[in-house]
Amino acid sequence: MSSVLKTCLLASNQIAVLRQLVRTVFVSQRTPLPGNTLCRFRHIECKNVRRLHASVHRKFTPRRALLYVPGDDERKLSKAASLDVDCVVMDCEDGVALSRKVAARETISKILNSGTAKFGRSECAVRVNPVISMVTHEDLTVMLSGPSLPQCVVLPKVDTPGDIQIFSSELKSALQGKNIQDKLNLIIQTESAIGLLNVQAICEQATEISKDSPFTLEGIIFGSDDFCADIGATRTEGAEELIYARQKIVVVAKAYGIQAIDMVHINFKDLESLRNQSLQGARMGFTGKQVIHPAQVPVVQEAFLPSREKLEWATQLIKAFEEHQKSDKGAFVFRGSMIDMPSLLQAKNIVELDKAVKESNSHM
Numbered sequence: 221m222s223s224v225l226k227t228c229l230l231a232s233n234q235i236a237v238l239r240q241l242v243r244t245v246f247v248s249q250r251t252p253l254p255g256n257t258l259c260r261f262r263h264i265e266c267k268n269v270r271r272l273h274a275s276v277h278r279k280f281t282p283r284r285a286l287l288y289v290p291g292d293d294e295r296k297l298s299k300a301a302s303l304d305v306d307c308v309v310m311d312c313e314d315g316v317a318l319s320r321k322v323a324a325r326e327t328i329s330k331i332l333n334s335g336t337a338k339f340g341r342s343e344c345a346v347r348v349n350p351v352i353s354m355v356t357h358e359d360l361t362v363m364l365s366g367p368s369l370p371q372c373v374v375l376p377k378v379d380t381p382g383d384i385q386i387f388s389s390e391l392k393s394a395l396q397g398k399n400i401q402d403k404l405n406l407i408i409q410t411e412s413a414i415g416l417l418n419v420q421a422i423c424e425q426a427t428e429i430s431k432d433s434p435f436t437l438e439g440i441i442f443g444s445d446d447f448c449a450d451i452g453a454t455r456t457e458g459a460e461e462l463i464y465a466r467q468k469i470v471v472v473a474k475a476y477g478i479q480a481i482d483m484v485h486i487n488f489k490d491l492e493s494l495r496n497q498s499l500q501g502a503r504m505g506f507t508g509k510q511v512i513h514p515a516q517v518p519v520v521q522e523a524f525l526p527s528r529e530k531l532e533w534a535t536q537l538i539k540a541f542e543e544h545q546k547s548d549k550g551a552f553v554f555r556g557s558m559i560d561m562p563s564l565l566q567a568k569n570i571v572e573l574d575k576a577v578k579e580s581n582s583h584m
Contacts, residue, residue: 284524291324333366345372360394372405381425411443444483488513498523534567
C-alpha cells in the first residue's frame with residue numbers, strides 16, 4: 221500500500237470515528253440526526269483527504285533560516301546570494317524606508333534579472349508590502365516584470381481571508397502574459413491579534429484560492445514584534461508572553477501541511493541566546509526561524525537540523541515499523557517505548573528534513 225493511500229485512509233478512519241460519535245450522541249439523547257449532518261462530514265472528509273494528499277506530494281523545501289536583506293541595498297543583496305542560507309528574502313517592507321520603496325523594487329528586479337547574483341542552493345524570495353499599504357500591486361508589477369522570477373513571495377500583515385483574495389488578484393495581474401511553469405511559493409505573516417484569530421480561515425482561503433491561482437501556500441511566519449505591539453505585551457527574554465501565539469501558529473501550520481517559521485531574535489550579537497531560542501522553537505514544532513544578520517544563519521540552521529542521535533533513532537524506528545507491519549499488528553515497543561502512528565510520523569518528518577537538507581546542499 222502506498223504512503224499516500226495509507227495517509228488518506230488514516231484521515232478517513234479518524235473522521236469515520238467522529239461521524240459515529242456524533243451519531244451515538246444524537247441517539248443517546250433520542251434526538252433525530254439532521255439529514256445533512258453526514259453530508260457535512262463527507263465534505264470535511266474529502267477536504268482533509270485532499271489536503272493530506274497535497275502535503276504528501278509537495279516537495280519539502282528547507283527553510284531553517286529565512287534571512288531578510290534590505291531590497292534597496294544592492295551590495296548586501298549580492299553578498300546574501302552567496303551565503304549558505306536556506307532562504308534569502310529580498311525585502312521591500314519593514315527593512316526599507318518609505319522614501320526608498322521605489323528604489324527597492326527596482327533594485328530587486330535588477331538583481332533577479334541581471335544574473336549578477338547567484339543564489340545557489342538558497343531559495344530566492346521577495347517580501348512585498350502588505351495589502352493594507354495599497355502598494356502591493358506596484359511591488360509585484362515591478363519585481364515580477366522580468367523573465368527571472370523569485371521562487372517565493374512573502375506577504376506580511378495578513379489579517380483576514382480577504383487579504384488573500386486581493387493578493388491573488390494582484391499577483392495574477394502582475395503575471396499576466398507570462399508563461400509560468402511552476403507556481404510561486406507563498407508564505408504569509410501573522411503579526412496581529414486579529415491575524416492570529418483568523419489564521420485558520422486565512423489558510424483555508426489560501427488553500428482553496430491556490431487551486432486557480434499562480435501560488436502555492438507554503439508556510440506561516442510569526443511576526444512577534446508587531447504582535448506584541450498590537451496586544452500591548454512586553455517582550456521578555458524567555459518570551460513567555462508569546463507561548464500561546466507561537467503554539468497556535470505551529471498547530472494551524474501543521475494542520476494545513478505547511479511550514480511554521482518562528483520569530484526574529486533581535487539581539488543578533490547574543491548567539492547563545494539565539495541558539496537557545498532556536499532549539500526551543502524546534503521543540504515547539506517550528507520548522508525554521510527568521511534571521512536578520514548573516515552571523516545568525518549557521519546557529520539557527522544547526523538548531524533546526526536533526527541531531528545524529530535523533531536521525532539514527534528515526535531511521536531505525538522506521539525500519540522496525542516496516543518489519544512489524546508484516547505481523548499485521550498495531551502499536552509495538554521500540555527501545556522501551558510504545559510506538560504508534562504519530563511516533564512513526566514524527567520519525568518520517570525527521571528523516572525527510574535531513575534528506576531535503578542534504579539534497580539542497582548538493583545543489584551548491
